[in-house]
Every structure is written in C-alpha cells, then in structure tokens.
Amino acid sequence: MGNIKIFIVIVLTHEVFPSGKAVIRNFIGGLFVENKIAMIGIIIEETNRAEKVNGILHEYGEYIIGRMGMPYSKRNISIISVIFDAPNDIISSVSGKLGMLPDVYTKVMYYKSK
Numbered sequence: 359m360g361n362i363k364i365f366i367v368i369v370l371t372h373e374v375f376p377s378g379k380a381v382i383r384n385f386i387g388g389l390f391v392e393n394k395i396a397m398i399g400i401i402i403e404e405t406n407r408a409e410k411v412n413g414i415l416h417e418y419g420e421y422i423i424g425r426m427g428m429p430y431s432k433r434n435i436s437i438i439s440v441i442f443d444a445p446n447d448i449i450s451s452v453s454g455k456l457g458m459l460p461d462v463y464t465k466v467m468y469y470k471s472k
Contacts, residue, residue, distance in 0.1 A: 391445040395423075395469035398453055400438040403461040405429070408436060411462060414455050415440060421448055 402408055415422065421444035429436045442449050449466060457464045 391447075393443050394446050394449060395471075396442050396444070396449045397467045398440045398442065398449070398456070399465045399467070400440065400456060401463045402436040402438070403434075403463075405436060407459055407462050410459055411438070411456060414452065418442075418444070418448060418452050 400411060402411060415425070421442045423441045423443050425438065425440045427436060427438035442452070449468075453464050453466050456462055
C-alpha cells in the first residue's frame, strides 16, 4: 500500500462588480465563502488572561487587519479592539474561543456593505 497524500488548497479571489463593490472570497472545501469585515471588542478584567487572549489572536493573525489595545488603570481592565477580514465561521470561532476564557468579555460588530 502506498502513502495517501491529501492537499488542501485555499484560493483567494477578488471580484469587482459593475456597481464598484469589491468582494473577497475564500475557496474552502470546494465552496467560495465571502469574507466579512468585523470588529471584535474585548474587555479583560484580569491582566493575567492577556497572554491567552494574545495566543488566540496570534492563531488567526492572517485575518487581522488591525488591532488596538490599551490598559485602563482607573478601572483595572484592558480593552482591545481587533478588526478582521475573514469568513464568518472564522470570526465566530475567534469570538467563541475568547468568550470562553474567564474574565474575558467579547462583542462582535459586522460591517454591513451597501
């Protein structure tokens, strides 16, 4: 018996429609999945959780457009906003993983294109 090799191909496409709207899609598992723009707001109550938060964000770094974070010492919390350009299931996965951490709260906001 020979070795079986499996290849997974991810193809990004960029389409511009006559209306001028540009759409980026990922080809995953035989389907084209449209990317969404979303911002995840994160509040961390215990600063020792920041390392785990950063680890999760690092896993999805290829989808992150930008990120801003700052400690708010007056209330002893840290606030982070992260902007993604990713398929919906990726955004949900990140938010879900972050939301399962104790003392970490998240909220997702999606850009609704015209």
